[in-house]
Amino acid sequence: MSMENGIAFNRRQFLRFGLTVASGMLMPASLKAFSREGGSVAVHPLQTFVQPPMLEAKNGLLDVTLTASYLNTKLSGANAKHQYPVSLRAYAYDAHGPSYSGPTLVVKGGDQLRIKLVNNLPVNPPVLAFRDPTNYMKPNTTNLHVHGLHVYPGIYEDKSPLEYGDYVVDPNSGGIRPGGDSRQYVYKIPKDHPEGPFYYHPQYHGSSAIQAASLMSGAIMVRGPVDNLLEMDQAKELIFLFQAPYFATSEIKNNYSVSNGSLEKFAQIADHPTGHGVNHFKHVAVDAQPVLINGVRQPTIVMESGEVQRWRFINTQVFNYLSLSLDDHTFHQYTSDGWGSSTYQDYPDGRQKNGKGILLAPGNRSSVLIKAGATGTYLLRSLPVKIAQGRQTATLPGDILAKIVVVEAKEAMELPSTPLPVSNFLKPVTDKEFASAGGRKRSIIFNMVGNEVLDPSHNDPSFIDEAIAESASIASSVKESVKQKIAMAKAGISKVTGNPIEGSQYFPPFVFPTYDYELQPPNGIIQNVILGAIEEWTVFNCNSIAHVFHIHVNPMFITKLNGIPVDPYWCDTVALPAGGTQAMPTSVTFRMRFQDFIGPYILHSQMLKDSDLGLVQRVTVLPI
Amino acid sequence: MGIVQKDFYEITGISGGKDQTLALLKSKDVLGWGGAGSGHRTPPNQDICSNKSPNTGAVYVGEISHFSNVSAGYGISLGVTDGNPCIWGFCQIAIGGQDAFTEAPTPIKGISNISKVAAGQFIFAAIDQTGRVYTWGLNIDYALGRVSSQNNAPPDLVTGLPPIKDIVLGDNFMLALTNDHKVYGWGSNSAGQMGMGHLNNINIPKPIEFSAKIIQIAVGSTHALAVTSDGNLYGWGSNNFGQSGDGAHPYIERPKRIVFPEKITAVAAGMHYSLALSSSGKVFAWGWNGFGQLGLGDLKSRANPTLISGLNGVRAIAAGEMHSLAIGKRQLLGWGSNASGQLGSGAAKQTTPKPFLAIA
CATH class of the missing domain: 2.60.40.420 (Cupredoxins -  blue copper proteins)
Structure with missing residues (x-):
């Protein structure tokens, strides 16, 4: 998609753009602003930041049903104004319909979290390409992983029907099958479980990328002593579920015959893993998938000058890093993933000298306190991240993730003093x-590594070097001619062996670039x-x-x-x-x-x- | 690896690795059982996360014979054919700049006249016919006993060592036995396995002090055993299951004698457990017993050496990560983990010695 009329770089241009966003109210209809207690609160009219509903354990128990199905909706691309109709896998909870993310589940040490996962996705598509090494992938079979939680990973064999802990070692013939199969998960949170942000997503081998790169994720907050500190309790909590759903669009060169708005082929991710859409500097950075925050592209957050808020960052992306920085502000980090520290690690504005972004690899989380400065408008950014160097270099482009509008203060707030309690x-x-x-x-x-039984004469590194030299793009950097050559070689070998994945002989990795699939x-x-x-x-x-x-x-x-x-x-x-x-x-x-x-x-x-x-x-x- | 000195057996050596068993035959062929490094080709990985059925039965490793020595490591095995080392198994990193190897043995270039090899967890060693030691692999915690410009280093000589006749590999460390019955150590010292009275890693080969002559050494993951010429046994290093022979301390920083009712001639060690062969052909076992690898009919760990009853006439012993091997009377026996088929057919936990190959 074109970026020319998308993100602007200087403040003035952004302000103009931001106002458009505000007046356009590009907010998912199914999401509302929620306070920590779960009820709606008065929100500044400029605020477009929304959060998934929050479900909190009562009397030691949180019992929820999640249902996986398709969500047909519209999502913003890199340009927040440009929305695409999509049909992606998503979670619904209890009697509600599917949404941009699952609900936020709130528990504390000693609680029991029960999740019944129902798979209402349609049956898996038939295998069309007989010799495709990824035929074992079943995009509509699923399971659930509670990322980071310190909980039992086995099956409770004494229960009938069986109950599951954080069990993901499903065989290819198993998992939670589409068409109505279900599984009862039970997570007994240990009493001394540290407090912090966690999240859930599918981890069924072979289909984890295609499902997590749809909309199948949701936040888990474990509460504990640090949350009970007066200043922490008073600070408004915002949960940022960073998602970057992948789907076919007319702007993408090769959609592998997948219709626009859908994610149905592993190759849509595997062949261009950083995604499409965001790239401000074509020559130094790769394309990246635009990041949404709780379903919204570039939402606006309103704070009062001197107000302290606590922000929980969860990078649910399947490939891309984030390097979070807020203009003219310092993040005071107190959890790394979900694991607390007794002191703050400070991350001043990463654009300035001695500043640095909070680096979040896919799966990483962070909790920070942020004290709003003078009135004005500030941008929450992801700074460029160099994700590959050496044989190949690749830099994720910077991006603008949200706008923070700071208005007049009512009262100043303070950060909790250190040392913070730690389990x-x-x-x-x-x-x-x-x-x-x-x-x-x-x-x-x-x-x-590649393990294709290739004719070594088609495995000439000079081809690859040449291809890399001609493009900084991370995965499209093999020239088509090289791709064709490799594909021809693969086809030739397939004919002879009848099975391209059988061989255990393998050749030096190309690292990046990849051609279609490299089964390990x-x-x-x-x-x-x-x-x-x-x-x-x-x-x-x-x-x-x-x-x-x-x-x-x-x-x-x-x-x-x-x-x-x-x-x-x-x-x-x-x-x-x-x-x-x-x-x-x-x-x-x-x-x-x-x-x-x-x-x-x-x-x-x-x-x-x-x-x-x-x-x-x-x-x-x-x-x- | 327990080597039988006499040549009238059909089996001349046995070696236990992570999940594999190798038997060197008098014909100079190698038989393999179990998982990666056994010579069994592994099926595709669609069920990589879930239970997979074990490989049953033995296969010949490769097509070439003329093996004179083998060593089963962490999913990777080494062998010596006509003085040249070769490698097979599951190894995700290149060795010495060579990328391609599989369950079929691939020669390792650059070293020759090798008499003995030792395979660990991405660390490797070879002794040449003059007693010089080559090491290669991941050089962390000084595991290679030398400085290397690459941290995944190709084979090169370890300097500062007298002529060596045996070398054994644990987690990022090595112990070497000299021709004149001394022991040198280098590498990780996480549980005192260097035997030098502290927990600091050792960056170049250093001798471990003994008052007696040492004739055989063995290491598990993080503990070490040494047999003296007068039949005594010393243990040191990790001792969280009593594997170093003393239930009182969770780790032992200097060699400490373990008392036996009879003289000991050979030792073997796996993950936190130990085996000792007595001069009368009996086997003692102690340490962790999660898979029945002590051979005592249960899964209870022992902090003191315990006789495996009913096992007599044993000529050689070896230990993998969680399985034990013995050359007995007309039988190759094994006990402990059989989860990958490293003891042939049968249940995943074998708590008593089980014959799995008839031998001459």
Whole structure:
């Protein structure tokens, strides 16, 4: 889509544009502004920021039914004024219809969260291309993952019908099938569960990208002592569910025969993983999918000068990073993902000297306090992010995510004073504690490789280099001619072998660019961990791209970056440094307490198309 | 890897890896059982997240024979054919600049005249016929015992070592046994497995102090065992399940003697568990027992060496991550995890020794 009349860069132009937005009221009809208590409150007429409904546990229980089905609606593109009719997979809850996101689920330590997930998506499409290696992908079979929550990942076998914890190790023949199949999930939140933002999304192997890149996600807030601080309680809470739904449009060159407004083919994501639409600097940045906040493109938030608000950021995107910065303001971060800290990490305006954006890889969250400055209009931006370097370089373009209008003050507010309360669950892992709990170390390799049985004569790196040199675009950087050559080679081999995925011989990765699909080599390794162990894992990145590592159930205590010690911190999703190679992989090292829960679960790339292709490994925590 | 010294057996060596078992035959062929690194081709990954059925039965590794040594590592195996090392299994990183390898052995270029290989978790070692040590793989925590310009380093010599006759690999560390019965260590020291009285990593090979001559060494994930020439056994490193032989401390920073009722001739170690072979052909087991790898008929861990009853006449022992192996009388036996078919057919947990191959 054209950007020429889209986002403007200087303040004056933006103001004009912002007013248009306000008068246009491009707000999803099914969303209303909600206060923390769940009731509607008076909202400044300029405000177009909306939040999903908030459902809070009562008497230790929150019981909700989510239904997956198609939502037919209109979504803004990069240009907020330009709306596209779409038909995308989405969640409905209880008796309500499907919406731009699932409801926000609010619980605290000790609560039980029950989610019945009903799959009313239509049956999976028939397999058309017999030898397509992605035939195992079933776009309408689903399941549910509560991203980051420290909860039991198994099945409660003693219940009839069965009840499920954060169980995602479904076989290809299983999952929650379309056409009305359902599953009862039960998450028992531990008493000392740290308070912070989490979220839910599908994690059914092979279809996680296509579903999460529709509208299938929603926020989970775990409350705790920090939320009870007077100043925190008084600060208005805004939850930002950053979504970037992918769908076919007439502006996209290749929609793989998918009709406009729909996301039905894995290739729509896999072949152009950063998306389409946002690119202000064609020559230095790749295209990116426009980001919506709770379904709205570039909403307006109204604050009073001196007012403190707390903002919860959740990057539900399936590939793209965000680097959040607010003009002339400082973010005071107090949770990294859902894991709190006793002090604030300050992020001043990233455009200015000594400023920096809050980097959110896909799956990352953050909680910040923000104190509104002088009256005026300020932009919430995502700064450009270099997501690949080395063999290939790629920079996500900057974007404008929201407009903040600061009006006259009624009263000044203060930030809660430090130290903030932090759950004992997050006490640092010392060397002695590590030594006493086994001291195991593991190396995990993230290396996207091609495993096609290609004729090496068609695997000439000079072709690739040439292609890269001619385009900075991240995934369309293989010239069509190269693509055709590779495709011809693939077809030729397919004819001979009858099965392009059978071969386990593979060739040096092209990293980016990809051609259609690169199914990963069969991965038979299971990481077996003994319950109660503390382990130190180093995750190596052998590719140019900054892969994103996520592991279920237990948070990571990050200790090293590229082998160099860092100020340790907790998270559950971590960006691996870009610019790795097989000879010099980049790395992140963390320690983890494998306590409380046994069971099989997974580690995987939160760049979900890679996970769907095989960048995933099973972790089994074994009973003592 | 437990090597049988005499050559009248059809099996001349056994090695247990993460999920695989390798048996070196007198014919110089290698038989493999189990998961990655066994020689079994792995099916496509559509069920990568879910339970998969184990590989049953043995396969010959590759088409070439003339193997003189094998080592089963973390889903990856190494072998020596005519003095040249080769590699097979599931390895997502290149080795020494070579990218392509599969369940079919691929030669490792750049080193030759190799007599012995050792495969770990993306770290590897080889000893040449003059006792020099080559290491390669991921050089974290100084695991390769040398400085490398790449952190995934190609094979190169470790300097500062006397002639070496055996080398064993744990989590980011290595121990080497010299021809004159001394032990050197380097790499990760997360649980005191360097045996030097502290928890600091060791960046270049350093000797571990013993008053006796050491004739054999073994390491698990993070603990170490050494047999002396007079039949005594020492343990050190992680001890959270008593795998280093002393239930009192969760880790042991210096070698400590473990008392046995008879002399010990060989040791083997897996993830937090240990095996010892006595001079009378009996096997003792202790440490973590989650898959029955102690062979004691249950899943209860033991902080003290416990005799496996009914197992006699054992000539050699080996341990994988969670499975145990023994060359017994006319039988190759295994116990512990069989989740990947590394002990042939049968249930995933084998709590007593189970014969899975008849041998001469």
